[in-house]
Structure formats: structure tokens, C-alpha cells
Amino acid sequence: MSKGLPKRSEDYSLWYNELVKRADLAENSAVRGCMVIKPYGYSIWEKMQAELDRMFKETGHTNAYFPLFIPKSYLSKEASHVEGFAKECAVVTHYRLKNAEDGSGVIVDPEAKLEEELIVRPTSETVIWSTYKNWIQSYRDLPLLVNQWANVVRWEMRTRLFLRTAEFLWQEGHTAHATREEAIQETEQMMNVYAQFAEEFMALPVVRGRKTENERFAGAEDTLCIEAMMQDGKALQAGTSHFLGQNFAKAFDVKFAAKDGKLDYVWGTSWGVSTRLMGALIMAHSDDNGLVLPPKLAPTQVVIVPIYRGEEEFKAISEKANEFATALRRVGVSVKFDDRDTHKPGWKFAEYELKGVPVRIAIGPRDLENGTVEIARRDTLTKETFELNSQPIEQKILDLLDDIQNTIYNKALHFREEHTTEVNSWDEFKEVLENKGGFIAAHWDGTGETEEKIKELTKATIRCIPINQKQEEGECVLTGKPSKGRVLFAKAY
Amino acid sequence: MSKGLPKRSEDYSLWYNELVKRADLAENSAVRGCMVIKPYGYSIWEKMQAELDRMFKETGHTNAYFPLFIPKSYLSKEASHVEGFAKECAVVTHYRLKNAEDGSGVIVDPEAKLEEELIVRPTSETVIWSTYKNWIQSYRDLPLLVNQWANVVRWEMRTRLFLRTAEFLWQEGHTAHATREEAIQETEQMMNVYAQFAEEFMALPVVRGRKTENERFAGAEDTLCIEAMMQDGKALQAGTSHFLGQNFAKAFDVKFAAKDGKLDYVWGTSWGVSTRLMGALIMAHSDDNGLVLPPKLAPTQVVIVPIYRGEEEFKAISEKANEFATALRRVGVSVKFDDRDTHKPGWKFAEYELKGVPVRIAIGPRDLENGTVEIARRDTLTKETFELNSQPIEQKILDLLDDIQNTIYNKALHFREEHTTEVNSWDEFKEVLENKGGFIAAHWDGTGETEEKIKELTKATIRCIPINQKQEEGECVLTGKPSKGRVLFAKAY
Known part of the structure; x- marks a missing residue:
């Protein structure tokens, strides 16, 4: 690494x-x-x-x-559709290459021109509706x-x-x-x-x-x-x-x-x-250490890293690790036992942090003696010593994966709530957008012109009119014209 | 239908x-x-x-x-590779459309020409090996x-x-x-x-x-x-x-x-x-009635068709059908109960034959009385009356699906064996190819010229030199030159 x-x-x-x-x-x-x-x-x-x-x-x-x-003509059949995609269409015009006669290499054969140009699909409405007919x-x-x-x-x-x-x-x-x-x-x-x-x-x-x-x-x-x-x-x-x-x-x-x-x-x-x-x-x-993956989408949910010196320790730890891996797989958890001797535990810890593996189990010789393992969770970067006789390890891990999934969700939800601001004046709009970012819930007069103007002035766009929008009388943050509910503005990817 | x-x-x-x-x-x-x-x-x-x-x-x-x-230059890097694919390459030359100035519609923007033409992948060796580097x-x-x-x-x-x-x-x-x-x-x-x-x-x-x-x-x-x-x-x-x-x-x-x-x-x-x-x-x-699918690839393995008059019969039969469907699904069989009242049983029979559903179960009022169902298999087009108390229906169906899978395989194997002929002369080669078809196992002198010549004369190509080719001295079926084993010729798709 x-x-x-x-x-x-x-x-x-x-x-x-x-x-x-x-x-x-x-x-x-x-x-x-x-x-x-x-x-x-x-x-x-x-x-x-x-x-x-x-x-x-x-x-x-x-x-x-x-x-x-x-076919180009298909894309053109729905007027606003072609308008929307024309500027970004990759176009196939020929269907053959040949060797240049001057020996300069392979060229597009000018004689193999398509009668009608073909667009590489930017989306398939036109070709699909022509089929649905x-x-x-x-x-x-x-x-x-x-x-x-x-x-x-x-x-x-x-x-x-x-x-x-x-x-x-x-x-x-x-x-x-x-x-x-x-x-x-x-x-x-x-x-x-x-x-x-x-x-x-x-x-x-x-x-x-x-x-x-x-x-x-x-x-x-x-x-x-x-x-x-x-x-x-x-x-x-x-x-x-x-x-x-x-x-x-x-x-x-x-x-x-x-x-x-x-x-x-x-x-x-x-x-x-x-x-x-x-x-x-x-x-x-994700964070400054790397990826953070929700357990439900993590290709590997648990990695087991052995910490050992010498063949004998490795053998004893491997036996335990394989036993855990089998138990976990039986309950549907995806587990990797990283028994490579080409990399040190510290390297592996960093690697799996970078890759966002939700749970890491480390087993060393002292764990074997004490009937424990070290369990680390990726989202909070916290570790605990788990007593193996306190509960079945598979139950411990299933609960932990659930907890991680929920914790990540709640953290993102909290962040969004913290970064959603109701503003009621243009100065406030600019100030919040500049210094805090996030969603700005503001009144808007419902016209495309105002929307466009705000975008020009601030790069913020209307992300959406929320489905659960509250009915609320107000004045457009830019024009002061009447509005019946707030919409969400933000700078966007 | x-x-x-x-x-x-x-x-x-x-x-x-x-x-x-x-x-x-x-x-x-x-x-x-x-x-x-x-x-x-x-x-x-x-x-x-x-x-x-x-x-x-x-x-x-x-x-x-x-x-x-x-990129065109990538495809050209491996000489025989580009040679093999040049004649069938779709080529992207432009990346934008625009409205024609004469109002004739949407045209390819001549100013949006790519610096280097792009080939739509015919296979990805070149782009992948450039990445593997x-x-x-x-x-x-x-x-x-x-x-x-x-x-x-x-x-x-x-x-x-x-x-x-x-x-x-x-x-x-x-x-x-x-x-x-x-x-x-x-x-x-x-x-x-x-x-x-x-x-x-x-x-x-x-x-x-x-x-x-x-x-x-x-x-x-x-x-x-x-x-x-x-x-x-x-x-x-x-x-x-x-x-x-x-x-x-x-x-x-x-x-x-x-x-x-x-x-x-x-x-x-x-x-x-x-x-x-x-x-x-x-x-x-497949056969003249439609598709024949091996059970292991059939999206629907079993279809249940009710045969009834009136609501009361339908209710009793549906209950039984749903019971079977549940039992079969529990053992991993994909089942469709076609309870549509818009189509007659005969129409459904023909439809599922056409679609290659491996097993059809028909249940009528007399079946209810007698504790039977009619089971038809698609591959042989045969029917039997199954006594429900003779064995669990799911076991019956699982065995039947296995049997169908094997029967289809063996039928195809038998056909291939029947249509694989060893020939030892050019006349025999032509005669078999013309009248019987299939694989012709013949001696060949190992040269591309002879292979090409045979293709020109008969449209048969060497399909392969079998991995388990017998060592056997012989003479090339066209040239009489020495050969050490038979290869398989056939006309091919």
C-alpha cells in the first residue's frame, strides 16, 4: 500500500x-x-x-x-428528444477498415459508408418504441x-x-x-x-x-x-x-x-x-482512510487476518479462522480468510480499510489462549475484544453487520438533515450556499426564467420539488413573487 | 396461436x-x-x-x-488481429448531431469529427491488453x-x-x-x-x-x-x-x-x-411443434393447466393446482399455473409446446375425483395419468425433469453418432456430405491449401482436430498424401 x-x-x-x-x-x-x-x-x-x-x-x-x-432518423422522430441528445451523440458512419494504398497503415474504407448514419444509443426510447409498435x-x-x-x-x-x-x-x-x-x-x-x-x-x-x-x-x-x-x-x-x-x-x-x-x-x-x-x-x-461500504453491498463482508509467528501458531490460528469462516458462510456472510504470508498484518489492515470491508476479525496467539478475537468495524474504526463464549460468533457478526448498515444510513441521514436549510431571503440563500452548502429549501416563483437566473448567479439548480412538499405561502427568494411551497436547491454533481 | x-x-x-x-x-x-x-x-x-x-x-x-x-491505432497493433477484423468494423467518426441549416432535418455535425476514429469493439483483446500493461x-x-x-x-x-x-x-x-x-x-x-x-x-x-x-x-x-x-x-x-x-x-x-x-x-x-x-x-x-428446452435452462419447467367448466370446478382445481405449485417450488422447480380464462386449454397446450416448457400438468374434474393428474412431457410428446397416492408429486416431477434432461442429451448424442462417418476416399467424402451430412472423419494432409481446396469444392470445412484424435496412419482424402489421424469435416453454421 x-x-x-x-x-x-x-x-x-x-x-x-x-x-x-x-x-x-x-x-x-x-x-x-x-x-x-x-x-x-x-x-x-x-x-x-x-x-x-x-x-x-x-x-x-x-x-x-x-x-x-x-438509425439517425429514429432518434429524430420525437422532437424534444433529439434536441436533448443531439449534442452528445457518437455516430457510426462506416463499417470497414482497409490498408491505405500508400502503405501508411490502416484507414477507414471510404467506400464502406453507411447509407444512414447510426447513433450509439444514448438511451433507447426510440429503438424500443419502434419495436413496441x-x-x-x-x-x-x-x-x-x-x-x-x-x-x-x-x-x-x-x-x-x-x-x-x-x-x-x-x-x-x-x-x-x-x-x-x-x-x-x-x-x-x-x-x-x-x-x-x-x-x-x-x-x-x-x-x-x-x-x-x-x-x-x-x-x-x-x-x-x-x-x-x-x-x-x-x-x-x-x-x-x-x-x-x-x-x-x-x-x-x-x-x-x-x-x-x-x-x-x-x-x-x-x-x-x-x-x-x-x-x-x-x-x-467513505472517509480519509478509504472506502466505507454498507454490508449489504460489500463483496466481502468480513475479513479474517491471522497474527502469528512461525508455522505452529499459524496452524492453530488457521484452524480457528477456518472454523469461523465456515460458521459465518453457513449464515450467508461473505468471508475472506487472508492467510497470505507475503503481507504483514498491518499492511492487510490498511488494505481492507481502503477497500471498505465492513468487519475485520484479527486472531493472534493470545486470543487463542483467552478464547477471544479482536473485532474491528470499518465505519467507526473502533475495535473490541470479543469473548467467544459470550455468544455464537455468527450471531455477533450478523448483529454487527446490521448495526453497521443502520449506523451508516443514520449518519448520512443526520448529515443531510444538518445540511438542509430553510432560507427566506436572497442574501441568506447566497450565504448558506457559499458557507454551508447542502440543500436549500426556498420559495420559488415557479418560472423557468427565475430558475435559470438563480443557476447563472450561483450554480445552484432546483434538485426537485419534494413529493412531500408542505403547502406553505411564501415569496420567491429571488423575485419576491408568490409561491405555494419550498423546493430544494443545491449545487449538484 | x-x-x-x-x-x-x-x-x-x-x-x-x-x-x-x-x-x-x-x-x-x-x-x-x-x-x-x-x-x-x-x-x-x-x-x-x-x-x-x-x-x-x-x-x-x-x-x-x-x-x-x-482507438483505431490500438486495433492495428497486432498485425494478424486487425487483418482478421478490419472488414467488419463499425467505425465512430463523429460525436455530435445538429440541425441542418437548410432546414432539412438533423445531420451529423461535420465540425464534430473525432481526431482518431473509434472502432466499436468486435472483441476486446486490444483494449484489455493496453489496460493490463x-x-x-x-x-x-x-x-x-x-x-x-x-x-x-x-x-x-x-x-x-x-x-x-x-x-x-x-x-x-x-x-x-x-x-x-x-x-x-x-x-x-x-x-x-x-x-x-x-x-x-x-x-x-x-x-x-x-x-x-x-x-x-x-x-x-x-x-x-x-x-x-x-x-x-x-x-x-x-x-x-x-x-x-x-x-x-x-x-x-x-x-x-x-x-x-x-x-x-x-x-x-x-x-x-x-x-x-x-x-x-x-x-x-426443437421439433416441428416448437421449442424443446432442457429442463436446466427452461425459464418455466412446469406449467399447470386447469380444465374446467364453471366457477365451482375452477375453484376446486385451482386449490389443488396451487398446492402442487407450492410443493414444487419448495424443491426448486419453476412452475407457472396458467389460470387465465381468456384462453382455452387446447390453445394453452399448443402455446406451451411452442415455448418448450418441459412438463405440463393438466387437472380436470375427473382427476379430482380419481386422485390423478395428467402429466405430459414436451420432449417425447407423451402423456401419462399419474396417481397422486403413488408417490409425492414433487419427487415424480424432479425425476421426470432429470429424465427429460438426459433423454434430450442422449437423443442428440445418438443423432451425432449416427451422423459421424469415417470415409476413406474422395468419392465417399462427396457422397456422404451430399446425402447424409454430419461430421465426416477423414484423413487430411495437414496443409492449408488442401483444406482450402476442399472448402472450395464442397463448402465443408475442418471443424476441428479432435482432442482425443486416434493416432492412425492414412492418406489424405483429397491428395493421397500421408496423414497421421482423422479430422472432422462438416458444413457449418
Whole structure:
């Protein structure tokens, strides 16, 4: 292991970048803006995927797979949609390479030009709705509840590992319904699924809300979202769920015959979360020693480190360690017994702290004598001597993992509460944003102009209109015009 | 359900295409050569993925994710590699769209041209080895055992659903080793993992073998493969495992310090299977009534169909059906109770036959009286009346699923044996190929010229030199030159 990480208090951004690299989560690739997700980072993403996939299936969705490429004309069919994505589209124009005739190497064969350019999907509404046209004839074909796990590409100019990359991994749900109400219900349901996933598994409290018109998905009638707060007080949009109205059904002429035989356009939703969640997970909980992972998403929940001199001590300790590992695995805990003799215990302690393993058990010769082990928890960096005859170790560890999961969640919740401020004047708004950060709950006059103006002046955006917004008369913090409730402003990732 | 499928005996190719579409497995998309994998097809692929992923992890591999795009210069670094893939590369040249100034619509922005063109990965050796350069310094970093689940693009001119598509899904393992021997061992191990998966889960007997030099992967020193036989007697390459020697290590300058401090290039392997396996699965077992799925990969293993008149009968039958479903689920069987009143039993029978559900249980009022159910198996299309008091139904079904899995396998094995012919003359070769098809075991003089000539004359290729090839003196079936063992020829997908 190399020297310590940069400190969050000194350079939060550098701390994040270094942590992502040193904890073996991801790195930049040779292609601008595209990342390599390293095995350890990917194993966390796999755990997220597994839970989300289970939740999608439990709510009646099935997976499918649609093409990577979208004909340019398809993307253009929904006007505001193409408007929203045109500036960041990777375009395939040719389908062959050849050797240059002047011997200068391999070139794109100018004769192998596509008749119509293909866009590498930035999102799949258009290609999916063009398919749904053939899948949907009558109300019996509805609802159609499909999800896809895929890679998408948005040619971003400024990128950061996990948070904003030219290519990222995500899931995108695309559903079709017979009624407006049912589609709205689905939109809300999936926002709630995301919120539940964030809170229960990522230990990440989120605000459920609605985007303003300015911040809506290109092609949606309504965008719901979950917004989380990072330790630097900035907001991070962690998932969105869109009510598409009949926009894409109209663009792709997807109609269905109702029970009474009447033809109508289908109602749609789409919803997604991405590898951006990895960035949220890292930034919400980790500290200056490295990653802090919620036990429910940690690839390794417990590491056992032997402390010994000589073969004989090692043998006795290994026996005990293997016994614990077996007992823990039997109750579903993932355990690693790190018996490598190539690294010292101190090195291992630091390594697993950096990697965010929630619980460390250390066993030395004195522990064997005393019938104890040392148990350290990653989140609080505290240690205790555990008496093996006080209770079964597997119960001790299960309780501890639960406690860690809850503690991390509560800490993040407390932080968010501490960093959510109601302000009632423009001076106060600027002052809080500048000196404290976090969410600012303020009145807003409901216009896009004011929203835009505030963004220009402060870089703060309206993260959402909370679902549980209190009805409250007030005056817009910038214009003084009337408002009926507070919205959440913040600087955001 | 629409009318019957075309018959295999009349038009095998049409039968396959229609089956894929009617059983809701996949369909063509608006983008030439790119398919949509429909929910039912994808659920079978997910089962394959789950088993393969488990097998990869059990053999020490971890998953990671590498970029979709490969800089053109990277692809060119390994000479035979670029040679092999240049003719089918989708090329990204631009990164933005804009509105045409003449108002004609959305066009590719000519000013947003990439400095270096990007290739949509046809396979990831180059981008991965360029990354491995930074991951590998010493023998302690080896072996590096990484797999990736991803989409890849090869711009094929003639495509067929699952078998040959411009975009397909696959996994690609990429490993790095300190010694030649260890890399060869890995190459063999992964061929064996594929063979085990094919035989145990897909119920698909395969020949393990080695490709000839002509048929080797572009950039490999040796390509091992598993070859299966379809019901029309054509061969299908179901998986390949490549020993890369030090080719990619040299192209990307990946060296490691051995224990003695000596620097050497790393030894590599790569191996993959793709959604092509779906094609193999379908073509190996299915019949003129539809899909036949091996129970171990069937998304639904048992369907229960009630046969009733009126609400009262339905209630009594439903109670029984739900009791069975619960008992079966408890022992890990996936069951669907199709209680829809919108479709008649006969329609359902045909539908589940088409979809390849291995076991159908029908329950009618007389069954209730007699304490029986009707059990039908999909593979043999046979039915029996099962006495419920003869043994627990879950044991009956578990045994039946096992039996179906074995029967399907043995049927395919028998077919392959019947269609593997040793021939000793050129006339016999042509005669067998023409009239019987299948694998032809023949002597070959070992030259690429002869192999090429035979392909030109007959369209048959050398599928592989079997791993268990008998040492046997003989004369090349075309040239009469000496040979030391038979190789397998066939027409292939």
C-alpha cells in the first residue's frame, strides 16, 4: 500500500479520484471519457444489479435486449428528444477498415459508408418504441413491462469516473400502458423502488421529488427523481423515472384497441439508474482512510487476518479462522480468510480499510489462549475484544453487520438533515450556499426564467420539488413573487 | 396461436426462423443485422449466463468492464488481429448531431469529427491488453483472471437471428499468466468448462478439438473449440478458447518481473461464448411443434393447466393446482399455473409446446375425483395419468425433469453418432456430405491449401482436430498424401 489518501477536508475532488483508483474501483481508459471498471468495483456493481434486478422482477418486469445502434432518423422522430441528445451523440458512419494504398497503415474504407448514419444509443426510447409498435395491438398486450441492462454513450466533454463518463452501464425500464393513470402509477412505483434500493441497500437517504420543466427528461411529460446528498454538501441525482405521456407512442405510431374496440395511443414510462450510483455510494460514506461500504453491498463482508509467528501458531490460528469462516458462510456472510504470508498484518489492515470491508476479525496467539478475537468495524474504526463464549460468533457478526448498515444510513441521514436549510431571503440563500452548502429549501416563483437566473448567479439548480412538499405561502427568494411551497436547491454533481 | 410451424424436413432454415419468431425468442430490428432479444428469449439467455458466470467464478475468475470503443491505432497493433477484423468494423467518426441549416432535418455535425476514429469493439483483446500493461508489473500480479459480459459488433453481411448478427452479446475471458504452460492449461480448462456447460446444461454433446491454422482466431497461437451438431447435420462452433502466446503482450508491451527479477512478456489467453448458443440450443433439440428446452435452462419447467367448466370446478382445481405449485417450488422447480380464462386449454397446450416448457400438468374434474393428474412431457410428446397416492408429486416431477434432461442429451448424442462417418476416399467424402451430412472423419494432409481446396469444392470445412484424435496412419482424402489421424469435416453454421 502507498501513502494515505488526500483528505476530504482539503480537496474533496482529489480525494474522490484517488480513492476510486486506489481502492481498485475504476480507472480512465485510453478512450477519452470511457472508464475501465476494475474487478473490485465491478463486484460491487454486480451486487447492486442483483438487488435491483430482483426488485424489478418482483414488480412484474422482465428483461430483454434491444440494439446498440439507432438509425439517425429514429432518434429524430420525437422532437424534444433529439434536441436533448443531439449534442452528445457518437455516430457510426462506416463499417470497414482497409490498408491505405500508400502503405501508411490502416484507414477507414471510404467506400464502406453507411447509407444512414447510426447513433450509439444514448438511451433507447426510440429503438424500443419502434419495436413496441409490432408488439402492441390490443389491451391484452398491455401492460408491457420490460427492462434492459445495457451500456449507453453520451459524449460528455468533462468526465469523472462513475459520475459522468462517455460510456456508462445502466438499466433502462420501458413500459407501455393502456391508461394515463396506470402509467403515472408505474412512474411513481419505480421512483419508490429506486428510493427503497438506495435507502435499504446503499444506506443512502434520498429525497423523492419531481423535476422542474427545465430539468425534465427530453421527451417526458414528467420526471420523478431521487436526490441524495454527498459529504461535500453537493447533491447527486441517483435515479429518474419518467412519465412519457403518449409522446413516444405518437412519434412511433403505437396504438392499441381498447376493450370497446376504440383505438388509442399507448401511455409510456421509462426509468433508469446507472453506474453513477457507484459514485454516490463512494462519496456518501467513505472517509480519509478509504472506502466505507454498507454490508449489504460489500463483496466481502468480513475479513479474517491471522497474527502469528512461525508455522505452529499459524496452524492453530488457521484452524480457528477456518472454523469461523465456515460458521459465518453457513449464515450467508461473505468471508475472506487472508492467510497470505507475503503481507504483514498491518499492511492487510490498511488494505481492507481502503477497500471498505465492513468487519475485520484479527486472531493472534493470545486470543487463542483467552478464547477471544479482536473485532474491528470499518465505519467507526473502533475495535473490541470479543469473548467467544459470550455468544455464537455468527450471531455477533450478523448483529454487527446490521448495526453497521443502520449506523451508516443514520449518519448520512443526520448529515443531510444538518445540511438542509430553510432560507427566506436572497442574501441568506447566497450565504448558506457559499458557507454551508447542502440543500436549500426556498420559495420559488415557479418560472423557468427565475430558475435559470438563480443557476447563472450561483450554480445552484432546483434538485426537485419534494413529493412531500408542505403547502406553505411564501415569496420567491429571488423575485419576491408568490409561491405555494419550498423546493430544494443545491449545487449538484 | 397461429397455424403450425414449417416442417424441419421440408425447409429447415425456414423452420428455424419461424420458430425463433413465433416462440418469442428474438426478431430483427430496424438496424440491419441487429436483433431484438425478446423477453422469453432473454430469460433463457439469463439462465445460461447465470450458470456460466458461476462456473467462471468457481474457476477463479472475476468480472470487470472495459470500454465499448477501441482507438483505431490500438486495433492495428497486432498485425494478424486487425487483418482478421478490419472488414467488419463499425467505425465512430463523429460525436455530435445538429440541425441542418437548410432546414432539412438533423445531420451529423461535420465540425464534430473525432481526431482518431473509434472502432466499436468486435472483441476486446486490444483494449484489455493496453489496460493490463498498467496492472501487471510482477509475478505477484499474475495470474490475472478476468471475464467481461458485453455486447460486440461485427458488421456481417449475411445475418441470421442468434447465429450471426451484427451485434451480439457474449462473455469474453482475458487472462494473463507467468508461464506458457499455465496459459495453455487455462486455455484447455476453459474449453472444458464450455464443454461441461454445453453437455450438462444445454444437453448438447460436443466434440472438443483444435482449430486448424486457417481457422484460428486472428492473433492466437492456438484455438481450441467445442463443436456441436445440429439436426440438419450441419456443425455449429459453440465456443472457442484461444492460447495467445505472447502476441498481445508484445503488441502492448506487457512485461512482468519474475521471482528472479528477470523481465519477460506475459502469456495470454482469451475465450468466449455468445448468444449464438441460443441458436445451437434451439436447433439441436426443437421439433416441428416448437421449442424443446432442457429442463436446466427452461425459464418455466412446469406449467399447470386447469380444465374446467364453471366457477365451482375452477375453484376446486385451482386449490389443488396451487398446492402442487407450492410443493414444487419448495424443491426448486419453476412452475407457472396458467389460470387465465381468456384462453382455452387446447390453445394453452399448443402455446406451451411452442415455448418448450418441459412438463405440463393438466387437472380436470375427473382427476379430482380419481386422485390423478395428467402429466405430459414436451420432449417425447407423451402423456401419462399419474396417481397422486403413488408417490409425492414433487419427487415424480424432479425425476421426470432429470429424465427429460438426459433423454434430450442422449437423443442428440445418438443423432451425432449416427451422423459421424469415417470415409476413406474422395468419392465417399462427396457422397456422404451430399446425402447424409454430419461430421465426416477423414484423413487430411495437414496443409492449408488442401483444406482450402476442399472448402472450395464442397463448402465443408475442418471443424476441428479432435482432442482425443486416434493416432492412425492414412492418406489424405483429397491428395493421397500421408496423414497421421482423422479430422472432422462438416458444413457449418
